[in-house]
Amino acid sequence: MSSLTSFDPEESKEKNENQSPTITKDRPKAPVYQTKALNLWYGQTHALKDINLPIFENEVTAIIGPSGCGKSTYIKTLNRMVEMVESVKISGEILYRDKNIFDKNYRVEELRTRVGMVFQKPNPFPKTIFENVAYGPKVHGIRDKKLLKQIVENSLKGAAIWEEVKDRLHENAYGLSGGQQQRLCIARCLAIEPDVILMDEPTSALDPKSTLKVEELVQELKKNYSIVIVTHNMQQAARISDKTAFFLNGEVVENEKTDFIFSTPNDNRTEDYISGRFG
Amino acid sequence: MTVRENFNLEMIELKEEIKLLGSMVEKAFFDTMDAFHSKNKAKFEQIIENDKYINAIELDINEKATLLIAKQQPVASDLRKIIVALKVSSDLERMGDLAVDLAKAAERMHDYEKFKEYEISLLEMANKAQHMMNNVLIAYKESKVMDAQHVASMDDVVDAAYGEFIWKIINITITDKRDIEHITQMTFIARYIERIADYCTNISEWIIYEVNGQRFDLN
Numbered sequence: 001m002s003s004l005t006s007f008d009p010e011e012s013k014e015k016n017e018n019q020s021p022t023i024t025k026d027r028p029k030a031p032v033y034q035t036k037a038l039n040l041w042y043g044q045t046h047a048l049k050d051i052n053l054p055i056f057e058n059e060v061t062a063i064i065g066p067s068g069c070g071k072s073t074y075i076k077t078l079n080r081m082v083e084m085v086e087s088v089k090i091s092g093e094i095l096y097r098d099k100n101i102f103d104k105n106y107r108v109e110e111l112r113t114r115v116g117m118v119f120q121k122p123n124p125f126p127k128t129i130f131e132n133v134a135y136g137p138k139v140h141g142i143r144d145k146k147l148l149k150q151i152v153e154n155s156l157k158g159a160a161i162w163e164e165v166k167d168r169l170h171e172n173a174y175g176l177s178g179g180q181q182q183r184l185c186i187a188r189c190l191a192i193e194p195d196v197i198l199m200d201e202p203t204s205a206l207d208p209k210s211t212l213k214v215e216e217l218v219q220e221l222k223k224n225y226s227i228v229i230v231t232h233n234m235q236q237a238a239r240i241s242d243k244t245a246f247f248l249n250g251e252v253v254e255n256e257k258t259d260f261i262f263s264t265p266n267d268n269r270t271e272d273y274i275s276g277r278f279g
Numbered sequence: 280m281t282v283r284e285n286f287n288l289e290m291i292e293l294k295e296e297i298k299l300l301g302s303m304v305e306k307a308f309f310d311t312m313d314a315f316h317s318k319n320k321a322k323f324e325q326i327i328e329n330d331k332y333i334n335a336i337e338l339d340i341n342e343k344a345t346l347l348i349a350k351q352q353p354v355a356s357d358l359r360k361i362i363v364a365l366k367v368s369s370d371l372e373r374m375g376d377l378a379v380d381l382a383k384a385a386e387r388m389h390d391y392e393k394f395k396e397y398e399i400s401l402l403e404m405a406n407k408a409q410h411m412m413n414n415v416l417i418a419y420k421e422s423k424v425m426d427a428q429h430v431a432s433m434d435d436v437v438d439a440a441y442g443e444f445i446w447k448i449i450n451i452t453i454t455d456k457r458d459i460e461h462i463t464q465m466t467f468i469a470r471y472i473e474r475i476a477d478y479c480t481n482i483s484e485w486i487i488y489e490v491n492g493q494r495f496d497l498n
Contacts, residue, residue, distance in 0.1 A: 234352075263354070263355060263359075274354050275353060275354055
């Protein structure tokens with residue numbers, strides 16, 4: 001846990017101030033999420049233990065760890081989806097844009113319009129491609145057809161699938177390949193103009209070519225969104241993320257820059273996991 | 280057998296091959312200086328000829344290391360071990376080339392009693408470099424950072440001997456034009472020995488990188 005303290009935005013701010021003004025690459029980014037002393041239980045099972053984790057804007061944060069380590073639970077806590085499980089009990093805070101999402105007055109619907117989610121298995125609605133993307137904006141009251149068309153086109157372009165589907169927008173989404181369906185789900189997510197995109201193993205059901213497309217897309221999307229991605233694929237985390245948090249038995253063992261985690265991790269357990277000695 | 284055990288076994292094999300390469304280079308350097316001492320011209324030819332085996336082993340190590348990266352996709356210390364294996368084998372191969380350069384320079388020298396004292400200085404310098412080479416190969420085999428640092432500190436002694444030698448040699452009064460060729464070759468030999476010691480320091484740096492991921496300039 002000590003490694004968490006090494007990731008202090010204030011410290012990096014200080015460092016940045018000492019640098020030449022022309023160097024903007026390491027400009028400190030604002031935290032979108034701040035998780036503070038988060039504990040979560042499923043009944044008697046202590047699934048998340050004292051999690052302290054910042055997530056920064058316009059970055060890709062990868063969450064890695066063996067099965068059952070709490071990474072999916074954590075990502076589902078970020079949009080409070082985890083509360084759908086009845087026996088769940090939570091303590092601690094998650095601040096999203098400085099507001100505690102567990103506050104009594106916090107509107108979960110508002111949170112979910114700001115935080116989109118993409119799942120392991122593509123889950124398009126049994127509707128046309130167009131309807132899949134237009135669904136969210138419609139729910140939010142957009143009726144103007146011209147505007148809806150524009151949103152659909154922009155979202156599909158944003159998800160790098162427009163060229164493949166522009167001539168078949170009114171066909172059923174189930175006719176698309178797995179990789180296309182997943183990018184459609186990403187487009188659906190973009191249509192509500194989120195701030196954060198949570199991805200729970202978004203490529204584990206995809207072939208290598210589709211995986212590559214989604215990975216390229218993630219790189220592109222981080223310019224405008226903050227992305228948290230749970231992945232079992234170590235190379236994927238190394239390739240696409242800026243920060244990596246290693247979860248083990250419900251704890252964050254290490255949270256650091258990805259380049260650091262995959263070259264000289266602080267903790268032996270991180271080293272053992274990323275080099276395949278367990279998990 | 281798990282994937283990890285496989286990786287460990289292949290890594291052991293790779294290190295064994297580097298050990299072999301190291302011993303071949305060590306022998307080439309030793310034989311060269313030995314032949315230089317005994318003026319054994321036939322031996323020089325043999326050393327030059329044998330360099331192709333050193334090159335072949337280095338190529339084989341490169342191929343094995345590349346395959347290991349492709350198949351096992353190592354990270355962190357596993358990746359460093361392979362990168363260092365590549366660097367060390369490349370440095371050893373260069374040292375092998377320097378042994379050949381030494382042999383060629385020594386071959387061009389005549390049995391010339393006049394410069395005996397200088398030749399003894401060169402042999403002493405080579406002795407120090409050999410000691411470094413031997414120690415650095417053991418440090419690499421055993422991944423010992425302290426020993427690697429000790430080898431690097433020995434480089435200063437070789438550098439000082441080199442400086443002293445060059446200083447001595449430029450002060451020779453040339454009375455015969457044959458002296459020029461002889462002196463030139465001795466200068467080359469001193470330089471090659473000094474370079475071999477530098478490569479030993481390089482390997483020391485790689486050992487430290489392999490063990491704790493930090494790069495130091497020990498030169």
